[in-house]
Each structure stands twice: as C-alpha cells, then as structure tokens.
Amino acid sequence: MPHQPTPSAPWLRGLTEPRCSRRGLLRAALGAAALAPLAACSVPGARKPVPHTSAQIAAAVDGFWTGREKRGRLSFANYTQYIDTDPGDQSRHPTMDAFTRETGIRISYDEVIDDSASWFGKIQPEFASGQGIGYDLMVVGGDSYLSKYIELGYLAPLDHSRLPHFAERGGAAFKNTSFDPGNVYTVPWQSGMTGIGYDPAKVGRKITSWQDLLDPKLHGKVGMWNDAVQMGNIALLAVGVDPETSTHADWRKAAAWLRGQRDAGLVRSYSTSTYQSSLQRGDLYASLVYSGDVFQANQSGSHLEFVIPDEGGLLWTDNLCIPSTAAHPVDALTYMDYVYRPEVAARISETVQFVCPVPDAQPVIARDAAAATGKRRHLLGSLSTSPLVFPTKADQSKLRHLRVLDETEEKQWNALFEPIYQS
Amino acid sequence: MERAVRTDLPVLTRRRRRPGPVLAPYLLVLPGWLWLAAFFVTPVIVMVSLSLQTGDFIDGFRQTFHFRTYADVVETYHVQLVRSLVYGAAATTACALVGYPVAYWIAFRAGRHKSVFLFLLLLPFFVSFVIRTQSWNVVLADNGVVLGPLKHLGVLPADFHVLATPYAVIGGLTYNFLPFMVLPVYVALERVDAKVIEAATDLYASRAGTFWRVVLPLSLPGVFAGVLLTFVPASADYVNAGILGGPSTTMVGNIIQTEYFTNLNYPAAAALSFVLMGALLLAVFTYARALGTDDVLEAAAR
Numbered sequence: 203m204p205h206q207p208t209p210s211a212p213w214l215r216g217l218t219e220p221r222c223s224r225r226g227l228l229r230a231a232l233g234a235a236a237l238a239p240l241a242a243c244s245v246p247g248a249r250k251p252v253p254h255t256s257a258q259i260a261a262a263v264d265g266f267w268t269g270r271e272k273r274g275r276l277s278f279a280n281y282t283q284y285i286d287t288d289p290g291d292q293s294r295h296p297t298m299d300a301f302t303r304e305t306g307i308r309i310s311y312d313e314v315i316d317d318s319a320s321w322f323g324k325i326q327p328e329f330a331s332g333q334g335i336g337y338d339l340m341v342v343g344g345d346s347y348l349s350k351y352i353e354l355g356y357l358a359p360l361d362h363s364r365l366p367h368f369a370e371r372g373g374a375a376f377k378n379t380s381f382d383p384g385n386v387y388t389v390p391w392q393s394g395m396t397g398i399g400y401d402p403a404k405v406g407r408k409i410t411s412w413q414d415l416l417d418p419k420l421h422g423k424v425g426m427w428n429d430a431v432q433m434g435n436i437a438l439l440a441v442g443v444d445p446e447t448s449t450h451a452d453w454r455k456a457a458a459w460l461r462g463q464r465d466a467g468l469v470r471s472y473s474t475s476t477y478q479s480s481l482q483r484g485d486l487y488a489s490l491v492y493s494g495d496v497f498q499a500n501q502s503g504s505h506l507e508f509v510i511p512d513e514g515g516l517l518w519t520d521n522l523c524i525p526s527t528a529a530h531p532v533d534a535l536t537y538m539d540y541v542y543r544p545e546v547a548a549r550i551s552e553t554v555q556f557v558c559p560v561p562d563a564q565p566v567i568a569r570d571a572a573a574a575t576g577k578r579r580h581l582l583g584s585l586s587t588s589p590l591v592f593p594t595k596a597d598q599s600k601l602r603h604l605r606v607l608d609e610t611e612e613k614q615w616n617a618l619f620e621p622i623y624q625s
Numbered sequence: 626m627e628r629a630v631r632t633d634l635p636v637l638t639r640r641r642r643r644p645g646p647v648l649a650p651y652l653l654v655l656p657g658w659l660w661l662a663a664f665f666v667t668p669v670i671v672m673v674s675l676s677l678q679t680g681d682f683i684d685g686f687r688q689t690f691h692f693r694t695y696a697d698v699v700e701t702y703h704v705q706l707v708r709s710l711v712y713g714a715a716a717t718t719a720c721a722l723v724g725y726p727v728a729y730w731i732a733f734r735a736g737r738h739k740s741v742f743l744f745l746l747l748l749p750f751f752v753s754f755v756i757r758t759q760s761w762n763v764v765l766a767d768n769g770v771v772l773g774p775l776k777h778l779g780v781l782p783a784d785f786h787v788l789a790t791p792y793a794v795i796g797g798l799t800y801n802f803l804p805f806m807v808l809p810v811y812v813a814l815e816r817v818d819a820k821v822i823e824a825a826t827d828l829y830a831s832r833a834g835t836f837w838r839v840v841l842p843l844s845l846p847g848v849f850a851g852v853l854l855t856f857v858p859a860s861a862d863y864v865n866a867g868i869l870g871g872p873s874t875t876m877v878g879n880i881i882q883t884e885y886f887t888n889l890n891y892p893a894a895a896a897l898s899f900v901l902m903g904a905l906l907l908a909v910f911t912y913a914r915a916l917g918t919d920d921v922l923e924a925a926a927r
Binding site: 243244245247248249261278320322350353354428470472473475479480484485609614620621624625 | 682685687705
C-alpha cells in the first residue's frame, strides 16, 4: 500500500485507516447472521377452544365419535407396576387377556410413563405436530398437566353412552371431580391418599395431626416432597384451609408453615423418589406418603402406620384418557368401560393396592380371599378390609381434593412453594 | 495467540502439497463441522432465542428480547449457582486427590495387568448412573452397613448422618466422575518417557524429587484434561443432589430441570443454562490462567 499522509482532522482518520479488517467484518457479519434468526424464533401457542356448555360438549362428542369403529387393537401407556400381573409370570396381565378373549381386541401394553412432567415433555411435540403418539389410552394424574392436555385440545371427549359400567359402578367420590367436571375427558384409573406415614416404634407416640410434623423430637427425621402441588395442598390443610376454596393469602400462610418447618431443621430431605425406602430403613421417622406405599411396605415386613391427619388428607386420582390423535379410540373406550366391572377392578386392586374407584370390588376381593390359601389369603383378607384401599366413611369425610390452578395461579403457586424445597 | 515455533513444518508440507487435494483437509474436517452445526450451534441458537422470549406454554412464547430474564434468574438462584460451582470444585479436587495415585499405580506398577485395571475402572459405567447413586442411599443409611456398626461401638454419636448433607452430594459427585479424572491422568503418565526418569535417577534425584520435578510436571496436562472433564459435568449435575441431598443442597441443575419440565418456563430454564455455561467457562479459563496454560484446549488435547 502506498504511503499516505495522515489527515489532520481526527474524524477523517477513521475514513482512511483500515479500522475494520476484512476478517473483522466477516466476524461481525457472522455474528449478526447468528442473531438474526433469533428475531424470527418463537414457540407458538396452541390453546384450543374448550367446550363448556352441555350442548357444546355433546357437539364435541358427536364430532369426535361419529364414524369411528372398532378396529380390534389398542395400545395402552401406563406407569410401572400399575396393573394386575399373573403371580407366576409378571409379563402376563390376566384381566387384559380376558378382555382380548371376550372382545377380540388385542392390547399392546407399555409401562412407559415415569411422571407427569417427563411424559408430557415426551409426547407434547408429537401432539403439537398433529401426529399420533402411538397410544390410544394413557394414564394422566389429576393435576395441572391434565388441564394443559385439555386446554391444548389433546384429549378426546368421552362418549358416556358407551360407558355403562362407569355410570353404574364408579364410586361417587371419583365422579365429577374438580379437575374434570362431568368426566368429559377422563375416568379414574386408580386413586390414592396423601397423608402421614410413620414408624410408631421410632416416634414413640401416635401422630394425628399435621402439626405433629413440627414436633422438635423429630428434628432432622421428617420427610417432605419436592412436589409443589402436593406440598402446597397439604400445607393448606395444615393451616386449616380447604385447598379447593383457598385464596392467595392462604397460600402465603401455608408456605410460611412449610418454611418454618424447614428452618427449624425438622426436614431431612425433600424427595419424592427416596422417602419410601428411607422410611423403611429408619432414616426418616415420619414422612408425607401415599397410602399405597405404606400398605406395600408393611407387606414386606415394615410396621408403619398411615394416618389421615385430623385437619384432613388429600385424595388424588390418576385417570384414563384417550388422546385426540388415537388411532383406535373405540377399542380404548371399550376397555375403559371394562375396568369398571367389579371383578376386573378387584383383580387390578389385588396387585396395585391403591384406592379402588369401584366400591363394589370390595366383596369380590373378600370372596377371593375366602377362596385363596396361605399367604395370599392373608394378603387379600387384609386388602378387602383395609381402609387404605377402601376408605371408611369417616376417612372419606376427612379427604380433600387438590386445588385446581389456572395458568396464572400456577405461576404464583410455584413461586411460593418451589423455593421451600429448592433452597 | 500466534504460535511462532515449529518453523520447519510448513516448509515440509508446502513442498509436498500438490494442486489437486487443496480441498482435502477441508473435506476431512467437514463431518466435524456438520456435526457441530447440527448438534451444537443450532440448539444453542434456539436456546439463546428461547431465553429472550416471553409468554407461557399454552399461549406460546414470543421473541421480545427480554434480557431481564437473565437478571431475574441470577437474582433468584445465585445461591444455587455458587453452590454448584463450589460443589463441582470440591468434587474435582477430591477426584484429583483420589484419582492421581490410582492412575500412577496403574501406569507404573500394574505391569501386564494394566488393561484389567482400566477395565475394572470402567466397569461401574455398565450400570445406570441413577441406580449407582441410589445405592449409596443404602450403603450410607443412618443405621446401615457402614454407620450402623460405628454407632453401635460408640465411635459416632447416635444422630450422626452423612446422607442429606453437602458431604453426601460431593461424595456422590466424586464417586460418579472419578473415572473421568483417572483416565486422562493415566494417559499422560503413560506417555512419560522412562528414559527421563532414568536420567533423573542417574543425576542422583531422590524418588520424591523425581516425582515432584519430573513426573508430576509432565503429567499436568492430563490433570488439566481431567479437571475439565470432571468439573464441568459435576457442576451441572442434578442427579446426586436430588438423590443424596437434603433441604439445602439443591444445585442449579435441579432448578433447570424443574423450570423446564415442571414449570414449562422455557425462557428461565434456557437463561439459567447459559448463566451456568458462562460461569463454567469463566471458571475454567481462570483456572487455566492461574495454571499458566496459554491455550486451554491445546493443553486438554495434548
């Protein structure tokens, strides 16, 4: 480059000196190119109009089911160990085999669901792109994810004219729930109670109230959960409020109760995955538990107690529903009704041991107990009389339902309760 | 930074280069570039974009260049961020202290059984990470096989416990990432020329002197690579804190998981991921500077 005299004016210098190298320009261009697509990116919303009036619902049901026919196949996605198994062969499920013999509908059954969140994350992209998820029937908890499925239009409205057994045999406590009034999209699969489980030998006294989880003698021995839904709801019960009618002020009181418990050093861990074994080993003396966990732990030699505290416990429900993209919805609906037969519900309860949504299954289990021998007779006997599987009237009067949250409320709720266990 | 050494090499290559395969090196690198573009650059751009959006899951997220999310997540979760880096650093230090002797022994003392020991070192990887971590819950139970007898003998007080403490989480991280430290250190030690050690002995260096002044400096690149391989994943881990932790051992990985999967708050999760990424890069480069390594990746690849 030939030598040029430096211009005197400072602003001119900028024009003549190579301030911007070619490489620099290229870098800047690449940088800008990398940022440009950002402006175009977004994640589209997918809210669908949800039918509310009975006429709208009837129209939606008609619209979905008209012209649909039985295909002789169905695929079912479930949580692990959540259906009856043949005692001799864990891979066989007698009630499903009987269903196939009776109706000719073959079921492919997969225990692929780990929890609501990861399952939602897994199938949501397929729903969003309008593809089938490969399942005609799935189990969804009665929590905020169910509301999301409904608001996004991912679930088929159920044709109740084809669910006679549900109408006749479904327990009243399991119908018309707050998360799905009128059972438009779901029917209960299994239900359960959240209460306190404890080891009487370690605690040394009876636990009857949520306030007992503040007992200084339990310092560092209480188990709570890293689950904002359950934690918030039980804390509301603990401060004497019915979750379903609670206000934002009540939530703050409940969060303060939980924070007080944590700050006093009572809680050893917040975990939904380890509390059961910790309780059995004695690392925890008392913990928030599901009713079915205590029944199963005691079957394997523990001596734990389950209480529904005086202030109330929670009744939650896992539900059967049909994805709107299902390829074999009629077959799925047929199976949905089938599990409401008392004999079928009884067989499933005998393995699963949660709260059975079909009260008429109780005498069937009692009859099975009388016919069985040895250990199984004992198991079925205690099952048929267990208030953990068939809650008594007194228990039922103490059970409350989870608060149903809309999108805004859910944010406020999580902002209050998550920091307690994510500290 | 330009490297002015090895002036002999370009001469050799220039002489051998023919007009035809000028593109060859680029073609050879192409799969690597494509891989990076498809599985790193694209997702990172998507995530950067996501971190600057606002909205909610049902109604959708829109690009609003809302940088405030970054400030918000740092303000809310700085405790967990710092804790993650501290736990990561503690686990990395523990890995180095435990792993170096192991690598040293395998490299210099294991003789013809070297491969057996390397295989044993990798054996735990054949079992799921989560299952292995979960089994520490059984091993370290308050009255389990380890603590139970010690408490019975009166060595430990009755209410002593390891689980649900920071020590359990750091211990779990150390256990899970140890092989990532041992293997690069082993490779570096393996490369130390026996003649150099012999020379040190000839020059009357003591065994300790040989180690401190010859073997250790020559193996430092391996240690550096090991630190990179353990510190980064250990700081971002969310399994150990979730399974072995207590009320105040939450790491930033757990928060990201909750924000992403439970709250479906994608912008916050993405922003937090980038804050963590930035913090890790800063920590790694600071460490490299302190160690006097000019080029981090060069040292790691050596």
